[in-house]
Amino acid sequence: MKIMITAFDPFGDDTINPAQEVMKRLPDIYQTSQIIKVLIPTVFHKSATYIEEALKQHQPDYLLSIGQAGGRSAISIERVAINLDDARIPDNDNNRPIDVMIQQTGAPAYFSQLPIKAMLSKVNEKEIPAEISNSAGTFVCNHVMYQSLFLTNTKYFNTKAGFVHIPFLPSQVLNRPQYPSMSLDDMVVGILACIEAMILYYDREDLKLVGGKTH
Amino acid sequence: MKIMITAFDPFGDDTINPAQEVMKRLPDIYQTSQIIKVLIPTVFHKSATYIEEALKQHQPDYLLSIGQAGGRSAISIERVAINLDDARIPDNDNNRPIDVMIQQTGAPAYFSQLPIKAMLSKVNEKEIPAEISNSAGTFVCNHVMYQSLFLTNTKYFNTKAGFVHIPFLPSQVLNRPQYPSMSLDDMVVGILACIEAMILYYDREDLKLVGGKTH
Amino acid sequence: MKIMITAFDPFGDDTINPAQEVMKRLPDIYQTSQIIKVLIPTVFHKSATYIEEALKQHQPDYLLSIGQAGGRSAISIERVAINLDDARIPDNDNNRPIDVMIQQTGAPAYFSQLPIKAMLSKVNEKEIPAEISNSAGTFVCNHVMYQSLFLTNTKYFNTKAGFVHIPFLPSQVLNRPQYPSMSLDDMVVGILACIEAMILYYDREDLKLVGGKTH
């Protein structure tokens, strides 16, 4: 099995992105699967271009994108992406779309194609806090999740896509200690637990609804 | 213009529902519009039956549903509803659907048909905190918003629907003072400000995208 | 009975101070008591000079100081003040003491002389959220509470002193809707409820410990 992971480069005031740090630490082979790592820019649309390029090249079974959600305290497995960009701050290319549809021919939303509830259980088995999230926001994270699912629902039918948000790293909150964080070690274990669940449940058609997959 | 408001009866451990209290305090006529008030049960699907019944009877121009979101501190104008019930606790008829699609023939999500950004501005003009929310959860609130928009998108085309969450009332947090609340007076003023914006922008086709209306 | 109230002028990025707004709205006579209002600067030591001047002039039975605690959601009745200034930001005269004792001859801390638990009950009776707080911080609020109690414990023995923190006003959080706030009306009712409890329990020596008065 081939699993493609994407992570963002840093954005806003942060000089590192925990998603990138986690991706660096993932092995190239995990259990029976090959892990392919793709760094993408924190930029509307350009990020999706990178993703389509990599999908075309690698034809993975899974596409799991990882992003930072500052302020959340658990590994946050996203359930759904919506067809809308609405940016409170500019992205890394200074785009700031407000109430703009992502894909004119896309569905209003796409649900994750990953076994999200099984992923939640696996992460918890490792004693790492996790949750299902019902919103990936309206910034580049939701954009990438939406674009990935648009691609896998309309063109790259052999790939299943989804998104996971991770908290700040401890080093990112030294000056704002009231913010929650998670250690890099725990994040890596958590993402590997997600991947384990993905490998385990790939062929279980009967479990499809477990992922909140509703169409 | 006819504006239909719905509010829930109390659920869970709470003996009152702020939405119901706010609805009681709304006038029957506001500016040029008639306000029709409908109390609905905090029950999956049964709530939607009440709403369709009332839509058929009153044929309103707008349907604005109000619900409680304990823990939020501002009037929270919902942007989108998703086609999924996933209940952490039972509803008032003891239903607890887990990962169940709401409408087999419905879209994965519907965006609010209300001028949500204009509503946000109007509420803020009254010096009352407000925000756009990207998730109405997966309990009865999201269910009612989804069902309303399913009905107005597939059958009751002359009605525009949407949902607003309101915080706890002060009286609901006396034993949990770390939770935010909002006074009933401010909630009423806030909901009237929402209605003002709805009246004002009803015919502004050019503003349609202002509501994140993406299809 | 004479009750002296103090409130701060605005500080930091805020252009209004809810304490000042509340004070303006208090009556000059409440029940059997005269209310004396004193505006004090948000400045270390200078605030205390204003307070001593007013104590000398008015010889009140009670001194109740009010301050803003942005981020708290309830009326927050302070239990204790500590003998230390430690400022994260400068005060309105650009002083920024770090780890400086307030009074060389003062106690390490003074407990409020107000009937704080009875005040809590009275505020709750009005259906307004309240709590006992165990720290007034280390900025000008703690400074004023400490200085007031130093004065009433060492010189102005006929006055009982204490401090109450209040949340942001709704108008202060329009751009940060995730912050809790409280309506001015509810703040005024809450502070009047505090005053009611103070009047009611002035002579109840047996209730002294109810206020956490430990000396």
Added chain:
Amino acid sequence: MKIMITAFDPFGDDTINPAQEVMKRLPDIYQTSQIIKVLIPTVFHKSATYIEEALKQHQPDYLLSIGQAGGRSAISIERVAINLDDARIPDNDNNRPIDVMIQQTGAPAYFSQLPIKAMLSKVNEKEIPAEISNSAGTFVCNHVMYQSLFLTNTKYFNTKAGFVHIPFLPSQVLNRPQYPSMSLDDMVVGILACIEAMILYYDREDLKLVGGKTH
């Protein structure tokens, strides 16, 4: 140098106490210092009896007590303990003191005798979030800090005492993922960083005020 560490057994609904887990993982010798470990009961007064017994036996240079503060996200170095027990829930022997003074002959409060600002810096150097806290509450944690400082201020003059709160462990928040937590590894590194600062600054009389030591 001899450094005595205390940790509580579990209390309330929690079956483990992170303080105890951290203490187990500390070495017996660290740098130039001997580490002595004492488990104490989560019980008012009985905890203090254990501490005095151990002080008498070991005559340590430092006494550092560690406790859990569920809901905080950083290592929380306490500045001050107050002379008051006020328990919202019973302790492990079912005592629930309300507004009771701890020591009739004690000061209203004692400031930590540890170099708290230097400890904060050292923990941050390890890239672990930390903060100075101005309240250890009014439950057994404040009790133990107060009793320790009462003992070192009145009888065991060769020992310097203080208290550090630590967050929940990840395993404690699996069912409440909105709560912050910290990995056991990071807690251990954080406490060792505190100890490093304590060793380094033991003899620096000029730095005494750095700890907010005000008498």
